[in-house]
Amino acid sequence: MDATDRKILAILQEDSSLPVAEVASRVNLSQTPCWRRIQRMEETGVIRRRVALVDPDAIGLGLSVFVEIETGDHSAEWLERFAREVEAMPEVMEVYRMAGDVDYLLRIAVANMAEYDGFYRRLVALLPLKNVTSRFAMERVKYTTAYPVGEAATGGR
Amino acid sequence: MDATDRKILAILQEDSSLPVAEVASRVNLSQTPCWRRIQRMEETGVIRRRVALVDPDAIGLGLSVFVEIETGDHSAEWLERFAREVEAMPEVMEVYRMAGDVDYLLRIAVANMAEYDGFYRRLVALLPLKNVTSRFAMERVKYTTAYPVGEAATGGR
DNA sequence: GATGAAAAATCCAACCG
DNA sequence: CGGTTGGATTTTTCATC
Numbered sequence: 304m305d306a307t308d309r310k311i312l313a314i315l316q317e318d319s320s321l322p323v324a325e326v327a328s329r330v331n332l333s334q335t336p337c338w339r340r341i342q343r344m345e346e347t348g349v350i351r352r353r354v355a356l357v358d359p360d361a362i363g364l365g366l367s368v369f370v371e372i373e374t375g376d377h378s379a380e381w382l383e384r385f386a387r388e389v390e391a392m393p394e395v396m397e398v399y400r401m402a403g404d405v406d407y408l409l410r411i412a413v414a415n416m417a418e419y420d421g422f423y424r425r426l427v428a429l430l431p432l433k434n435v436t437s438r439f440a441m442e443r444v445k446y447t448t449a450y451p452v453g454e455a456a457t458g459g460r
Numbered sequence: 461m462d463a464t465d466r467k468i469l470a471i472l473q474e475d476s477s478l479p480v481a482e483v484a485s486r487v488n489l490s491q492t493p494c495w496r497r498i499q500r501m502e503e504t505g506v507i508r509r510r511v512a513l514v515d516p517d518a519i520g521l522g523l524s525v526f527v528e529i530e531t532g533d534h535s536a537e538w539l540e541r542f543a544r545e546v547e548a549m550p551e552v553m554e555v556y557r558m559a560g561d562v563d564y565l566l567r568i569a570v571a572n573m574a575e576y577d578g579f580y581r582r583l584v585a586l587l588p589l590k591n592v593t594s595r596f597a598m599e600r601v602k603y604t605t606a607y608p609v610g611e612a613a614t615g616g617r
Numbered sequence: 618g619a620t621g622a623a624a625a626a627t628c629c630a631a632c633c634g
Numbered sequence: 635c636g637g638t639t640g641g642a643t644t645t646t647t648c649a650t651c
Contacts (some may be wrong), residue, residue, distance in 0.1 A: 451550035
């Protein structure tokens with residue numbers, strides 16, 4: 304992964320619908336080598352997938368809720384089962400296992416409070432949890448899937 | 461946006477590199493009407509963009525940190541400026557204005573603790589903030605950009 | 618690796634029920 | 635709205651440097 308690959312990544316993270324020829328010209332390369340670089344990054348898993356990003360408001364899922372969960376003392380198997388079940392819930396967009404007092408942090412996308420309440424009930428009914436805190440987002444100020452891939456940001460990796 | 465559009469969205473949110481003919485056959489449509497539906501959803505902004513999703517570990521940005529910020533009492537202009545400045549920082553992947561005691565919640569992607577420390581110093585130097593709390597993720601259990609678009613999930617919108 | 622060009626696949630527009 | 639056809643564009647492969 305050299306500087307050219309990173310430039311390609313920066314472009315494709317913003318717009319993956321661009322023709323390879325266009326990407327190539329922007330990184331001062333001709334089509335084929337550029338195409339091979341993209342291909343290689345897809346094979347090696349640097350590029351995980353290409354997706355369409357949907358506007359949550361447009362499909363009526365504009366409410367983001369962050370859920371902080373303390374699981375309490377539990378076995379590794381219990382925790383694994385918890386993670387698997389939460390993962391399978393479609394409203395759950397992100398799940399992180401955290402350091403510190405909160406064990407898991409979830410981002411939930413729902414239509415409104417009533418729907419969130421439904422989700423919350425299903426969540427706490429799933430398994431016994433020590434503590435569950437809901438924090439509601441008023442506004443999504445920034446949301447990007449594009450990681451910074453410039454020299455400075457990655458430490459020249 | 462009918463059920464067919466939602467089916468198309470579900471597919472494209474998972475893999476937008478599929479040829480239209482493939483999408484069309486999966487939703488029992490021929491190529492052109494399917495293509496027209498996709499086109500329309502792009503024009504109306506339901507589909508915001510098509511992007512490549514990069515594996516953060518593969519580019520050395522595997523550390524996720526959540527930052528909770530209390531700004532304190534400030535004017536609308538001050539808050540707007542704050543939002544604009546934070547938004548412009550490339551390590552910042554998500555920013556939410558929150559209800560409750562925490563004013564903003566940020567998700568930061570960095571390479572390691574040292575880099576996070578650098579980000580933190582730049583953040584607090586930006587403007588005076590009442591309180592800043594960092595929470596570190598040990599593991600990303602789930603991350604998806606695909607909103608649930610089934611009948612049940614959207615309330616039949 | 619890079620290049621240019623040809624072959625294959627895909628997109629998109631024109632046109633019809 | 636949906637379907638079919640075909641030219642334009644793009645992707646992908648292949649020789650050549």
